[in-house]
Amino acid sequence: MKIVKHSFDGVIVGAGGAGLRAAIEAAPHMKLAVITKLYPTRSHTGAAQGGMSAALANVEEDNWNWHAFDTVKGSDYLADQPAVDILCKEAIDAVIELEHWGLPFSRLDNGKIAQRRFGGHTVKEGESPAFRACYAADRTGHMILQTLYQKCVSMGVTFFDEFQVLDIKIEDGICQGVIAYELATGDIHIFETRAVTFATGGFGKIFKVSSNAHSLTGDGPGILYQKGIPLEDMEFYQFHPTGIYRLGILLSEAARGEGGILRNKDGERFMERYAPSIKDLAPRDMVSRAIATEISEGNGAGPDSDYVYLDLTHLGAETIKKKLPDITDFVRTYVKIEPIEEPIPVQPTAHYAMGGIPTDVYSRVLSDEKGTVLPGVYAAGEAACVSVHGANRLGTNSLLDIVVFGKRAGQSMVDYVTQTKPNSISDSASDDLSKKIQNLIDKEHTDEFSVANIRKDLQESMEENAKIFRTKETLEKQTEILEELRDRYENVTIFDKSKVHNSELVEAIELDYLLDMSEATVASALARNESRGAHSRQDFPDRDDTNFMKHSFAFKKDNTANLKYKDVELGKYEPMERKY
């Protein structure tokens, strides 16, 4: 196996919104490399649709404190309030900065950035839905990704496209570098560097029905988890209410922000029963539970009574064409119905990990529940848990998170690099990894231990036992299934033995991370005997602030996780019952 060595001051792993934003901050101050397993513009930030919230007050009176209140309430009081204040306060400058870099926001008649309503965002702490989400039609994420990449191109940022980072080297608690696998050649690359940011995105592929790209396999969290770094709040996984039936393709909450209505098989606007004041614009965890409840009570539509309708027919062709062009095209392409005339079959789809690599508000990775900083290692975006989303993220806050904390990761890299001297990485640093890859190549292929078969069983069982509603019983069952899957994975084999673009080999390694993410999720969920935000235990239906006002920290231990806890950082908002 050919080994190539590089030396950089800083490396960013992942080129979605968070990674690119970090790169823009860091690149002028150091020799920087951005490593991505895709091409930057293929990153899943580009799939985000509805908007990015900031209290610009372009449409009506607004205030970042109200945004913070909504975010904390939406999080079911698990978000750390000082971090939320940073997110919502810095949101305003973050949006303006993107506009200055060329982001083509939709505009109001007066030429200012247009803003729309979104789930859980309100005026004056719950009075009425707020026009807060800044948007570019229903392709806001695409525009953010393009704008950030364009900015990187203008700055001449160095990219390693289609390189898969597979390991980080930490010695005596100090980062030495990362090891990557070049897809086009099968070569191993050692990147000597003292500062690394992980911005690898989420891991929605642990579930069968998901809005996530195939590439979202938890690589960054997985690499660190295997090195003994904990994962925070893994039991909180968001299911988006409106995925296209069976396919899980996302239909933005913007559809409801523009006035779309959810209906059951009888045409009833059922959200009126679950959230009387803001109805269809309740936060995602509540709407997804409401849909799951309607379906389980026999109110679902279709031959299997397993979906509900998203009704846009009353919005009119003009609004749909101007404000929701992409998602209505998805419906035409994949369901072959005309959303201007017919309601759309939808069901909840796995969407977003609130949990991930623990960081402080400077995007520095924490190596334990006591807040010990791991020098030189940073994380941002969906891969990280600051925590600004707590137990349930509000729509639009993820695009905000990637730019606000991506920037902070970049700044922290600059601080660290200017205060430290380069360290050196050994030429043998990639030996373990080369051996692992060689073993996969050498082992004879069998169907029983194929990547796809193990992954299929993983996704189907997670869907069945650890999705919207959970109980001790389903989670214990899933724990056993995960043990069996882990045993099978120990023998995983691949059919493709080639060096050039061996994507099966990459999928085999990604599956390791998917198993890690599932193990941490299920162990954390089993230990949290309450229902809060997206974590809904039918055997413990109430929130328990006395015992669980705390973040979980899952440490990898054999094939499960050892759990520790850290208190939530409260602020000016006292926890109260979450009603909308």
Place this chain on the structure above:
Amino acid sequence: MDINLKILRYDPESDRKGHWENYIVDAEPEERILDLLHKIKWFEDGSLSFRRSCAHGVCGSDAMVINGENMLACQVLVKEVGNPIKIEPIRGLPVVKDLIVDMEPFFDSYKKVMPYLINEKEPGDRERLQSPEDRDKFEDTTKCILCAACTTSCPVFWTADTYVGPAAIVNAHRFVFDSRDEGTKQRLEILKDVNGAFRCRTAFNCTSACPRGIQVTKAIEDIKRETLLNS
């Protein structure tokens, strides 16, 4: 139902001549072509190589030639292309393996047209203003996902790979018609070059190929007109 797929295979390590491989896959009419490729890769022949990520037409990874036309494999359903289905890599870029081509020349052309906002003026601490009408002027070309379906459908590009190609021109258009941008002169200087917009012979292949429905040929015509007006 059984679908017959014919896929053009190429492996630089073991099959430098390339060959057509036949696969029979059980599929529903509503399945995506990408789903069929996955069935082969995951359950039959793990060596079949292709790019993919989002699987719903927004990341631009899986452009390929399906029954003679450039499409995204994740955006086309079985019932739309019939049976059998013939799949080849997109044309005009060097094939690396199976359905994977070398994208570097494509991105190099994109970078040539300065695909970023150029405006040296201090913007102040609020957004620059732009009327909805001005915003609409470049709406169409903001949709580009850089999948290369347009450029690799262009007969001019097939014969002259020095031509910047439709995708690069689309991305120049996105800035030339943005009222906030001041780099028009520099970009048009690049595009009036022998390898620029005037190489286009208005075959309209690019417009048919665009999976995002961008009026690519119109955008190229807009750039040609703008170049003439500015010279």
